[in-house]
Structures are given as structure tokens and as C-alpha cells.
Amino acid sequence: MTTNKIKDRKQKAKVKQQNIIDALKDHGAKVYGDLDNGQFPKFSIPSRSVSNIVYDKKLRQYILGNSAAVRSSRNSSQLRSFTQLMWLAFFANRLTQEKKSSTLRDVYYSSQAFAIEFEDQSESDNIIVDLEAVLSKPREDFHIFPEERSSIFGDLNIEYTIPGYEGKKMNLSNHPDGYAIGPSLTTAELLDTSAEIVIAIEKGGLFTRFVEEQVDKKFKSIIINTGGQAPRSTRTLLKRLHDELGLPVIILTDGDVYGEHIAMVIKSGSANAAHLRELTVPDAKWVGVWATDIEKFKLPTIPMTESDIKRCYDLQNDPRYQEGIWKKELDVFLKIKRKAELEAFSKYGLTNITDKYLPQKLELAKSL
Amino acid sequence: MSSIKEKFNQISPSEFFYRNRDLAGFSNPTRSLYTAVREFVENSLDACDQKGIFPDVHLSIKAVDPDAPDPKPYILTVKDNGPGIESKHVPLAFGTVLYGSKFGLKQARGMFGLGATMAILYGQITTNKPVYVKSSTDGKIQDEFELLLDIQKNKPVILKHNTKEVTKRGLSVSICLEGDYAKAGSKIKDYVYETSLITPYATITFDDPKGEKFHYSKIVNEMPPAPTIIRPHAHGIDVETIRRMMVESQFEIPNIDDMMIEKVRKDLGLAKKNLTFTGIMDKAAKRWKTLSRPVRVVISLMSFLEMDFDKLSKVRIDDIDVPNKKLYYWDFGDSQAKTIDLDSDNPYYKQLTGTVQGETLTAFLTKRFQRIGPSTAVKFAEFAGFKPEKRMGSLTNEELVKLSDSLQKFEDFLSPDPSCLAPLGEEPLEKGIRKFFKPDFCAVVQRPASAYSGFPFVVEMGIAYGGEIRPGGPHVYRYANRIPLLYDEGSDVVLKVVHDTDWARYKVKGEPPFVLVTHICSTRIPYKTVGKENVADRPEIERELRLGLQFLSRKLAAYMSKRGQAEMAKKRANLYAKYLPLISTFCTELSGKTKEPNYKKLLEEEITVDDK
Numbered sequence: 001m002t003t004n005k006i007k008d009r010k011q012k013a014k015v016k017q018q019n020i021i022d023a024l025k026d027h028g029a030k031v032y033g034d035l036d037n038g039q040f041p042k043f044s045i046p047s048r049s050v051s052n053i054v055y056d057k058k059l060r061q062y063i064l065g066n067s068a069a070v071r072s073s074r075n076s077s078q079l080r081s082f083t084q085l086m087w088l089a090f091f092a093n094r095l096t097q098e099k100k101s102s103t104l105r106d107v108y109y110s111s112q113a114f115a116i117e118f119e120d121q122s123e124s125d126n127i128i129v130d131l132e133a134v135l136s137k138p139r140e141d142f143h144i145f146p147e148e149r150s151s152i153f154g155d156l157n158i159e160y161t162i163p164g165y166e167g168k169k170m171n172l173s174n175h176p177d178g179y180a181i182g183p184s185l186t187t188a189e190l191l192d193t194s195a196e197i198v199i200a201i202e203k204g205g206l207f208t209r210f211v212e213e214q215v216d217k218k219f220k221s222i223i224i225n226t227g228g229q230a231p232r233s234t235r236t237l238l239k240r241l242h243d244e245l246g247l248p249v250i251i252l253t254d255g256d257v258y259g260e261h262i263a264m265v266i267k268s269g270s271a272n273a274a275h276l277r278e279l280t281v282p283d284a285k286w287v288g289v290w291a292t293d294i295e296k297f298k299l300p301t302i303p304m305t306e307s308d309i310k311r312c313y314d315l316q317n318d319p320r321y322q323e324g325i326w327k328k329e330l331d332v333f334l335k336i337k338r339k340a341e342l343e344a345f346s347k348y349g350l351t352n353i354t355d356k357y358l359p360q361k362l363e364l365a366k367s368l
Numbered sequence: 369m370s371s372i373k374e375k376f377n378q379i380s381p382s383e384f385f386y387r388n389r390d391l392a393g394f395s396n397p398t399r400s401l402y403t404a405v406r407e408f409v410e411n412s413l414d415a416c417d418q419k420g421i422f423p424d425v426h427l428s429i430k431a432v433d434p435d436a437p438d439p440k441p442y443i444l445t446v447k448d449n450g451p452g453i454e455s456k457h458v459p460l461a462f463g464t465v466l467y468g469s470k471f472g473l474k475q476a477r478g479m480f481g482l483g484a485t486m487a488i489l490y491g492q493i494t495t496n497k498p499v500y501v502k503s504s505t506d507g508k509i510q511d512e513f514e515l516l517l518d519i520q521k522n523k524p525v526i527l528k529h530n531t532k533e534v535t536k537r538g539l540s541v542s543i544c545l546e547g548d549y550a551k552a553g554s555k556i557k558d559y560v561y562e563t564s565l566i567t568p569y570a571t572i573t574f575d576d577p578k579g580e581k582f583h584y585s586k587i588v589n590e591m592p593p594a595p596t597i598i599r600p601h602a603h604g605i606d607v608e609t610i611r612r613m614m615v616e617s618q619f620e621i622p623n624i625d626d627m628m629i630e631k632v633r634k635d636l637g638l639a640k641k642n643l644t645f646t647g648i649m650d651k652a653a654k655r656w657k658t659l660s661r662p663v664r665v666v667i668s669l670m671s672f673l674e675m676d677f678d679k680l681s682k683v684r685i686d687d688i689d690v691p692n693k694k695l696y697y698w699d700f701g702d703s704q705a706k707t708i709d710l711d712s713d714n715p716y717y718k719q720l721t722g723t724v725q726g727e728t729l730t731a732f733l734t735k736r737f738q739r740i741g742p743s744t745a746v747k748f749a750e751f752a753g754f755k756p757e758k759r760m761g762s763l764t765n766e767e768l769v770k771l772s773d774s775l776q777k778f779e780d781f782l783s784p785d786p787s788c789l790a791p792l793g794e795e796p797l798e799k800g801i802r803k804f805f806k807p808d809f810c811a812v813v814q815r816p817a818s819a820y821s822g823f824p825f826v827v828e829m830g831i832a833y834g835g836e837i838r839p840g841g842p843h844v845y846r847y848a849n850r851i852p853l854l855y856d857e858g859s860d861v862v863l864k865v866v867h868d869t870d871w872a873r874y875k876v877k878g879e880p881p882f883v884l885v886t887h888i889c890s891t892r893i894p895y896k897t898v899g900k901e902n903v904a905d906r907p908e909i910e911r912e913l914r915l916g917l918q919f920l921s922r923k924l925a926a927y928m929s930k931r932g933q934a935e936m937a938k939k940r941a942n943l944y945a946k947y948l949p950l951i952s953t954f955c956t957e958l959s960g961k962t963k964e965p966n967y968k969k970l971l972e973e974e975i976t977v978d979d980k
Contacts, residue, residue, distance in 0.1 A: 028958025035952055035965035073951060076940040083947040083954075090954035115950065 010189060013161065017096065020141050024093045027134070031086065040074035043085060046133045046275055053274045055319040060267075060282045062274040064133070071130075080117075084127045085134075087116045092131060092142035099163045101143050101183035104128065133275040138232060140186055146231040151178035151204075153211050154222030156241075157191040160184055176211050178225065186233045190244050196220040197362070198241050200284075202228060202253040202262055206342050206353070213354040219362060222247070230266050235279045238266060242281050249281050250365050252358075255289030255299065256339035257311045260329060268320055285368045287361040290325070291332035294340045297357065300347050301338035308339065325368075393483075394490045397439035401547030402555050404444055404490065405429070407483035408541055409560075410851060412448035413567060415539065417790070420591055423570035424449045427560065429549060431577045439548040441495045442577065444487075447540040452505040455531075462488060462501050462541070463515045463524020484541070485517075491545035492517055498527055500542040507537035549577050555854055557582065562845055562852035566792060566887060568800035587803045588796045593787075599738040601784035601819045607772040613736050614726065614760050621685055621723065622662040624669070629677055635663050638677075645676045665723050668716035672708060673697070690721045690762070725761030729771075732760050739782040748778050784817050784824030789889045791826045792850070797885070801830045805883050808834030808931075811923040815916045820908040825890035827912040831920040832883040833876075833927065841882030842866060846903075848893040853901050861905035862886045865913045874921040875928035884920075886913065944971055 027043070034041035045068060046052070052065040073082045091110060095102055102110065108124040111117070118124040132139055139145075156172045162184045169191065172179050179185060199221045201207050207225035210216075216223055222241065226234055241247050251266055253259030263286030269279050294301055304312075312334045315321050321330055333339070345353035393403035409425055416423035425448045432441040453461055462485065488499045499517075504510035514528035549556075553576065560574045564584035569591050574582040600609070622628055633639050635658075636651050643651065652659070652667045659667070670680060672695055679701075686696040686705070693710040710717060727735065730745035740748070749756040752774035754767075763771065791814055792800075798812045812830040819825065837843070846853040846862045853860065866884060876882060894904040903909065952967045 025959055028955045028960075031951065031955040032959040032961060032965050035948070035955065035967040035970065038966075038969045040970065041951065041955070073947070076936075076943050079943050079947050083950050086951050086954045086958075090958050093958050 013187075013189070016141065020096055020135065020137060021093065023135050023137075024089050024096070024142070027089055028093070040072055041082075042070050042072035042074070043082065043134055044068045044070055045130055046136075048129070048133060048275060050271075053271050057319075059277065059280075060320075061269040061277070061280045062271045063277070064274050081127065081130075084111070084116055084118065084124070085130055087111065087114055088124075088127050088131050092144070095143035099143070099161075101145050101162075103145055103147055105147075107144060129275070136275065136277070138236065138273075138276050138278055140183070140233055140236055143183065145183040145186070146233055149227040150181045150231055150234040151207065151225045151227075152181055152185070152222065152237070153178035153207070153224075154193070154195050154216045156193040156195065156222055158185065158188040159191055160188050162187060172222075173216060178207065178211065178223070181224075181231070181234050181237055183233070186236055190240060193222065193245055193247070194220065195222045195247060198222045198224060198238065198247050198249045200224045200226050200230065200234075200238060200249060200251045200266060201342070202226055202251075202259060203342055206252070209350070210354060213351055215354055215358065218354075219358070226262065226266070229262055232273070232279055235266055235269075235281070238284070239278065239281050242283065248365070249284040250362070251284055251286045252288055252342065252361070253286070254339070254341045255291065255294055255344070256304070256341075257308055257315065257330065257333055259289065260286065260326070260333075261311075261315065264320060264326065285365050286325070287365050287368070288357070289340055289342060289344075291329045291336060294336065294338065297345070299340040299344040301336075301340045301344070304333070304337045304339055309334070309337065394486060397494075397546050397548040398551040400487075400490055400494075400545065401429075401442065401444070401549060401552045402559065403483070404487035404543070404545055404547075405446075405556050406559060406851070407487045408444070408446035409563065409572075411484050412446055412450055412539065413563075413570060413850070415450035416448060416570070417591070418594060419451045420594055421450060422586060422591065423567065423572075425570060426573045426575075428575040429547075429556070429577050430575075431549070432544065434577065438550040439546055441497075441544055442547045442549060443542060443544050444491075444547075445540065445542040447538065449536065449538040452503040452537055452539050453501075454505055455503070455511040458501055458503055458511060458513050459515060459524035459526055462499055462513070463517050463526075487545070488515075488543055489517055489519070491543035494546035495544045497544035500540075502540040504534050504537050504539075507535065508533065510534040558854055559852055560584070562847075562854070563850075565800050565804050565845065565885070566797075566847045566850050566852065568792075568796050568803070588799050590796065592790055592793050592796065594790065599736060601824055602733070602737045602740060602775045602778070602781050603784070603819045605737075605772070605775055606821065607769055610768060610772055610775075614732075614763075621669075621688065622665055624666060624680060624683075624685060626681065628662070628666060629681055632663050632666050633677060635659055642678070643676065645670070645674055648676060661723075664719055668720040668723075669695075671714060671716040672710060672720070688720065688724050690724055722759070725759030727760055728756065729754050729758045729760065730756045738785045744780060744782075747780060748774070751778050751780075784819045788891055789817065789824060789826050790850075791828045791889045792887060794828070797828060797830050797887070801832050801883070801885060805832045806836040807832035807881075807883065809924065809927045811920050811927075813916050813919050815912045818908055818912050820890075820894065820906045823890055823892045825888060825893075825909060825912070827909070827916050828887045828889070829913075829916040829920055830883075830885040831924055832885075833924060834881055834931075837881035837883050839879045839881045841880045842871070842876075842884045843882065845883065845885045847885070847887040848895075848903055849889055850887070853903070855901040859896060860902040861910050862888075862903065862913060864905055865910060865917055868914075869917060869921065871921075874925040875932065876924065884917075886916075888913075941971075 031041040046064045047067045047069050048064065052067045053062055054065050056063045071078050071082050071085065073079050088107070091107065104125050105121060107128060108118055108121040111124060128139055128144060131142070135142070152172055153176070154172055158170050158172065160166060160168045160170070165184065195216070197219065199210070199215065199219070201210065201223065204225050204227060207223060210223045215221060224234065224238065230238070238249055242249050249266070251263040253262050263284070266281055267284045267286070268282060269276070273279055289299070293299065312330060315330055321327050342353065345357055394400040405427060409427060412425045413423050425446065428445045430443045432443060491497065491499065498514045501513045501515065502510055510532045512528075512530050512532060513526060516525040516527060518525055557574070557576070560572055560582055561584070564570065564572045568587040569589070571586045572584045576582070636648070636655055638648070638651060649671060656664070669685065673680065673683070675683070682700045684698040684700070686698055688695055693712065695708050695710055697706055699706050710720070726732070729749050730742060733740045733745040733748065734742055746756045749758070752771060754771070794812045794814050798810055801807070801810050801812070810830065810832045812828065814828040815826060817824050817826045844862060844866055846860060871877070871880075888903060888909065894906050894909070896902050896904045948967045948971060952964050956962070956964050
């Protein structure tokens with residue numbers, strides 16, 4: 001990494017930050033102008049209803065269609081949520097300006113300081129998604145972060161940008177428990193790395209095993225624990241690792257339909273986030289555990305539950321599961337109606353997964 | 369055998385009522401106290417109504433021993449400013465059962481004035497105390513009686529009678545009876561309250577045993593027109609009633625005895641003169657117009673018999689067979705039955721047959737029923753398939769049934785004459801409702817008169833919403849002939865109609881503050897029980913109630929939607945006032961301005977727009 005490139009990226013980050021602030025200001029100014037002219041202000045919010053969510057094959061993710069809903073302050077049934085949205089924009093502006101971070105729950109409580117009522121957190125969560133849709137930016141961009149439960153380990157140098165830590169550098173292989181992927185890490189500068197691949201793994205237990213077995217060194221990799229369904233900050237970081245450092249991403253999940261979908265969400269996002277386009281890693285590869293691996297590696301299995309089977313049928317209707325390994329593995333799951341967890345490899349010794357399975361899959365990934 | 373017969377004979381009306389007092393509402397101390405109050409108050413109101421006097425009724429109930437537990441003896445006194453009762457009628461009116469002045473087809477609260485006597489009877493049975501009656505018909509002299517009722521003989525026993533000079537007219541009745549005010553109190557208060565609502569031209573005062581005073585002054589200064597006695601309406605009258613009316617419409621052949629002959633002679637001016645048959649006939653023809661009906665009939669008979677007075681006194685008329693045109697009589701002189709043919713060319717033929725066969729159908733209809741004129745009667749005859757001049761007396765049983773059916777089915781009769789009814793009228797009803805409930809909205813309607821089984825009735829209704837009305841409605845106030853109906857709500861036709869209504873359709877939801885007043889006026893209210901608390905669901909009455917309720921409900925719905933709009937506008941204005949300042953604050957900081965935008969303009973504009 002040259003200093004130039006780093007500077008360039010720093011510049012980009014600043015611009016991004018400024019874009020958000022400008023966008024918020026624009027909306028504020030428009031509302032201000034309307035009020036001053038005796039007009040009822042309104043927002044146009046892209047519709048997130050099921051009928052407006054379409055799959056874009058080129059982008060390889062779900063996106064929103066063209067329909068949008070107008071939320072007007074004139075309409076008495078929308079006035080409340082209009083005010084809530086206005087408040088959130090105001091609050092997001094403060095967060096971004098002051099480089100403070102917040103969470104969904106935090107936002108819910110913060111509202112009460114401004115005489116803004118939310119029935120419950122799900123109402124405030126909805127307004128946050130509304131603002132994402134209005135700005136077409138993920139909430140992390142305006143400093144609202146998920147709860148931290150995922151972590152990262154590997155030879156990666158970063159430089160913090162959050163207030164109080166600006167310029168402080170860190171190597172992410174210094175602490176064997178890994179580093180929590182929170183706001184400071186998501187917004188940090190990614191300086192350089194010796195790794196050649198990112199391995200995202202569904203479970204904390206396996207993450208610890210991988211660190212112990214020095215997978216980072218043996219396979220020149222950065223290991224990320226997604227903690228089940230990958231939080232959006234983790235997906236953002238995965239995308240940045242791929243886009244900014246040019247690292248390929250592979251995903252290891254449990255051998256069941258939920259694992260398969262965890263991989264799919266990292267790769268192409270979810271319908272819930274169809275209004276956002278910066279959360280996907282379309283080149284990411286799911287390498288296991290596949291349904292076909294169960295037979296191949298003679299893994300101990302447990303039977304699928306009713307809800308597992310129902311989930312299989314649901315996913316069969318998803319356009320992303322119509323071809324390739326996605327379709328093939330789904331069909332096999334439905335056929336064998338059994339599933340295997342990552343820990344199943346322990347039947348053949350604790351290091352079986354890192355010694356035998358992982359190398360095979362890494363080799364295979366190159367051809368996927 | 370003879371002893372059983374004796375028992376039957378010895379039951380007087382008083383005893384009969386005594387034994388069946390449950391039927392009249394005197395089943396227990398609670399109910400009895402309430403019924404007694406009702407009977408006396410209603411008698412007072414009826415008396416005032418009939419004379420066009422604004423009633424001023426004073427009701428008081430006092431415990432004989434205030435500290436004793438209920439049930440216990442109470443002294444019930446009802447005093448009015450009515451016409452009073454003439455001294456000579458007082459003992460009979462208050463000391464016998466079945467003595468009343470309220471007979472006839474017109475609307476009154478009670479039918480025969482029986483209830484008051486029942487109350488007196490009940491009081492006497494339970495406390496063995498006399499009834500005190502004070503009556504003044506002229507406002508100068510007052511007769512004061514102390515009476516007991518001899519139940520077995522159905523006769524009054526006057527214990528004391530004296531007179532006194534007074535300044536006010538009116539009647540005061542005081543009885544001592546066993547009652548349970550602890551239980552009956554709330555009903556009696558309801559009764560007084562509801563009575564004053566439907567009698568807004570009356571002043572009613574009630575002193576209760578606990579020393580509480582309830583006073584309801586009159587609200588309106590017009591009396592509703594007093595009801596008049598009238599003929600029945602044709603619609604829905606039954607065969608039996610027609611048969612009874614027909615008996616009245618046919619005339620008996622006068623009994624030709626010496627007295628009758630004497631009268632005929634006198635009327636012809638022939639008291640002391642003996643004329644021949646033709647002479648008598650000539651004289652009769654000259655005087656025909658002045659002759660009474662029975663005399664004309666005798667003359668007609670003589671014209672066929674061709675007899676003078678002397679011969680006439682020796683015969684007995686046995687039968688007049690009109691269809692076969694025969695006259696049968698017994699001749700005492702010859703001692704044998706004789707028959708003569710009736711010649712229809714005889715000018716007296718019609719007079720005679722008319723007498724025997726009664727009126728023509730059209731005359732019967734126009735004279736015996738209300739609201740039927742000659743042309744309607746002819747139209748009806750055609751409809752029913754009778755000749756208009758058909759004699760009532762010649763109808764066979766089958767024809768009678770056909771006539772009765774047709775009377776019900778014929779649709780061109782005018783609706784019954786409501787002049788025998790005394791509805792309160794829309795204006796007094798509305799005034800009463802407004803004064804009593806202080807609602808935001810009130811509407812009243814008086815339906816056109818209708819009839820069931822020949823009895824005319826009028827339904828009037830009022831609806832009130834909001835204001836000081838308590839929620840949990842509809843609260844239904846039922847009245848019949850200005851009497852509030854408080855018991856046995858469940859089985860009443862009014863409640864049935866109210867419950868059948870889908871109030872949500874009229875924008876009335878939840879537990880609305882909502883009052884409904886219904887008043888059924890009729891010459892006879894079809895009560896389900898003798899207790900007179902619930903009205904039977906006659907289809908004709910149900911229909912009128914339904915139509916009235918629909919009319920009022922539509923008015924209410926219109927009001928509710930206006931009210932809804934106004935509430936909406938107010939709500940919106942409140943919302944704007946709450947949220948616009950917040951939006952203003954947020955966008956000011958967001959847009960980096962220091963001064964807030966002028967959003968107040970928007971608030972004012974919005975409010976004025978919505979007020980329109």
C-alpha cells in the first residue's frame with residue numbers, strides 16, 4: 001500500500017461523510033423553505049412494499065422499483081411519522097457532525113429527549129429504514145450501528161477515524177479473541193494486510209478454533225466470525241475488505257438451509273435491505289458445508305425440522321436459488337432432509353476441519 | 369249441590385280482585401307500593417287532562433314508624449288540582465270495585481279507574497286502615513271522607529264524613545299500606561322522573577320517606593289537545609265486533625201492545641177519534657214527516673194488514689220473512705195463525721223491510737266507522753263484492769267473514785282519526801327531552817296515525833345524543849299513553865326494535881351517550897300482561913316504531929357525521945399545533961439556519977379552512 005492510496009481513501013471517506021451531511025442539509029433546507037412559504041413540507045420515500053422489491057440480475061441483489069410514497073405533513077395520519085422522520089434526520093445530522101455513534105435501541109430512547117414519541121422500538125427502527133431509503137445510504141453512514149456480536153482476526157493494519165482515536169493504528173492479529181466489529185472498526189482506515197483471502201465463518205466456536213490453529217497464518221487469511229446472520233456492519237466491512245484491499249471472500253456455514261442463506265445474504269443482500277446497494281459482496285463464495293458434503297465427508301447429521309423444510313420451499317421461490325450450487329444444494333437438502341453443523345467435523349478430530357476440509361474447500365473456491 | 373252454587377254467587381268483584389291481586393300488580397310490598405303510586409298519580413293526571421287543567425300533583429310517602437325495618441306500613445298521599453269528585457260519587461268511586469268514569473273509545477292512562485280501588489283494597493288488607501279522601505269540585509267546599517271497603521259485599525262503609533271551607537279545588541287521596549320503600553324507592557323515583565318527562569305541562573312534586581324532595585316544574589305552557597270519544601276504524605276490526613255492531617244497527621219490530629197503540633193514536637192526533645183503515649192511512653201520510661221510527665213501523669204493518677186500531681189490538685206479529693215476502697201473525701179473534709203476502713209495490717214495503725234487515729251496507733259503514741264517506745263506502749262494497757244497498761241483516765255467516773276480511777284488506781280507507789288520541793306533540797316532547805337530558809343533539813318525530821285490530825294508535829319518538837347524557841346507551845325510555853314503563857323491559861316491542869337496529873350504520877359506536885324516548889298512544893295499548901309494563905309486538909305497532917326509529921336514526925347519523933367532521937378538524941388542528949413547531953425546530957438546525965421558519969401562518973390558515 002502506498003501512502004498515496006491511503007490518502008486517496010481518506011479523502012474518499014471524508015467526501016462520503018460530507019455527502020451525507022450535505023444530503024441531510026438539503027432535505028432540511030427544503031422543509032424549512034416549505035414551512036416559510038406556507039407550504040406543508042413532504043418527503044418522497046421509495047416504497048418498500050413487497051410489490052416494489054425486484055431482483056436485479058445485473059447487480060445480483062434485490063433492489064427497489066420505481067414507486068415511491070409521499071409522506072406529507074398535511075395529512076394528519078402521516079404528520080406524526082413525518083415529524084419522527086424529520087427528527088431522525090436532525091438527530092443523524094448531529095451524530096454525523098459530532099462523530100458519535102448510536103444503535104437502534106439507543107435511537108429509540110434518544111427520541112424521548114426531544115418530545116418525539118415512538119410506540120416501541122420497531123416504530124423507530126422503521127423510521128430509521130425510511131431515512132436509509134430517502135438517502136439511499138445505510139444507517140451506518142449516519143452513525144447508527146448494530147449491536148456488536150461479530151469479530152475479526154488477522155494480519156490487518158487499521159487507523160481509527162473516530163474522535164479521540166484519530167490516527168491511532170492497530171494490527172488486528174494482536175488479540176487472539178479477535179476484535180469486535182463495531183463503529184470504530186467499520187469506519188477505520190484499512191491500511192494494509194498480508195492476507196490473501198477473507199474467511200467468514202458462521203460460528204464463534206469455530207472462529208476460536210481457526211485462531212488457535214493459526215488458519216490466518218497457514219492460509220494467509222483474515223478470519224471473520226459473523227455470529228450467525230452477518231450484521232450489517234460486518235457486511236460493510238466484508239465489502240470494504242473485498243473492494244478496497246482486493247481480497248476474495250469465502251464463507252463457511254453450518255450445513256443447513258439457514259447456513260446457505262447466511263452466505264447468500266453476504267453475497268447479495270436481503271429483501272429487507274433492497275433500498276441499499278453497499279452491503280453486498282457479489283463475488284463472495286459459499287464453500288460449505290454443502291448438503292453434498294454431508295455424504296462426501298460422512299458427517300454426523302440431525303434430521304431437519306418442519307421449519308427447516310418450510311424454509312427450503314420458501315427459498316425455492318427466490319430468484320437467486322434458481323441455478324448453480326444454490327439450487328443444487330437446496331435440492332439435496334430437501335432430498336436428504338438432514339443437516340450437519342460445522343462442529344460435526346470434530347467426530348474425526350478437533351483439527352480435522354482445518355487440516356482436511358478447509359484446504360480442500362480453499363482449493364475448490366478458486367474454481368468456483 | 370246447593371252449597372257449591374252459593375259459593376259461586378257470593379264472590380263479589382272486590383273479592384275476585386282481592387284473590388287475584390297479583391294480576392293487577394300488587395304481588396309483594398315492593399311492587400305494590402310502586403303500583404299504588406302509579407295508580408293515584410295517573411288518576412290525577414287523567415282527571416286534569418280531561419278538564420284541560422295544567423296538573424299540579426303532589427305525591428308523598430311517609431313511614432308510619434320510620435325506624436322499623438322494611439317492609440312496613442307507609443302512608444301514601446296524592447293530591448292534585450283536578451276537577452275533584454262530586455260528594456255523592458266519592459263513596460262509590462273509592463269504596464267499590466268496578467265503578468269508573470273511564471269507559472269509551474278514547475285514550476286515557478288507565479282504562480276503568482280500577483287500579484286506584486285495588487290500591488285502596490290492598491292498603492286495607494295489609495294495614496286495616498281506612499282511606500281518606502278529600503274532594504272539592506268548586507274550590508269552596510271540601511268533602512272529607514273516611515272510608516272502608518266491604519270486600520264481600522263490594523260496598524263502601526263510610527266511617528266519617530264532614531265538610532270544610534277551602535280555597536282550592538282538587539282531590540286528595542291518602543291510604544296506609546304495607547310497602548318496601550328500600551327496594552321500591554329507586555323505581556318510584558324513576559317513575560316520577562320519567563312521568564314528568566312525558567308530561568312537561570305538569571308540575572310534579574314528590575316527598576320521599578327519607579325527607580328528600582323531588583320537584584319537577586312544568587316546562588311547556590300548552591296542554592296537548594284533549595282526546596275525544598270516536599267510532600272505531602275499519603282496518604283490522606274482527607267478525608265478532610261487527611256482529612255486535614250489527615245488533616245495534618237492526619231495529620226490533622215494536623211490540624204492538626195497548627201502550628204502543630195508544631202512542632200511535634196520540635202521535636197521529638187520533639187519541640179520541642176512531643177512524644177507518646183508509647182514514648188512518650190518509651192521516652199517517654200527512655203526518656209522516658213528524659212521526660218517530662217505531663210509529664212508522666206500526667203504520668207500515670197496518671198498511672199490509674189493512675186493519676184499524678181495534679183490529680190491530682187483537683193480533684200478534686210472529687215473523688216478517690223478507691226473502692219470501694211473507695208476514696206471519698196470530699189472530700186472537702179467530703184463534704188461528706194467518707199469513708199474508710208482502711206486496712213490494714206497497715209504498716210502506718221499504719220502511720218495513722229496512723226495519724227488519726237493518727241498515728244498508730253503505731249506511732252501516734258511514735255511520736258506524738270513522739273516516740268512511742258515501743263514495744268510499746260504495747267503492748268498498750264493490751271491492752268486497754257486495755251490493756252497496758245490501759242490508760246488514762241479510763248477511764249470512766260466510767258473508768260476514770268475507771266482509772270482515774275485506775275491511776282489513778281494503779287499502780283506500782283513510783288512516784284512523786287520531787282525534788281520540790292524545791300524543792304529546794313534537795314540540796313539547798322535544799322541549800321535555802332538551803330540558804331533561806341537556807343533549808347536544810335532539811330530534812323528534814310523530815308518526816301518522818295507524819291502527820291495529822281497529823284501534824288507532826300513534827307513535828311518537830325522540831332521540832338525543834351527547835351533552836349531559838351518560839354513556840352506555842342507548843338508554844330507552846318507554847311510554848304508553850303517557851305512562852312510563854319501567855318493568856319487564858326485555859320482552860317489550862320497543863326494545864326488540866331498538867336491538868334489531870344496527871347502530872354502527874348510523875355512526876353510533878361503542879358506549880354512546882344516547883337516549884331514546886318512545887311514546888305509543890292508543891285507545892287500547894296491547895299490553896302483554898295485566899301489570900301494564902310491556903307492549904306486545906303487534907306487527908302494525910312494530911312497523912311504526914321501526915319507521916320512526918329509522919327516520920330519527922338518519923337524522924342522528926347526519927348529525928354524527930357533522931360532529932365527526934368537526935371533531936376531525938379539531939383533532940387535526942391540535943396535531944398541527946403539536947407537530948409543526950417540532951418540525952420547525954429540527955429543520956432549522958438541519959438546514960443550518962438560526963431563525964425558525966414562519967410556520968404559524970400555516971397553522972392559522974389550516975384552522976380557518978377547516979372551519980368552513
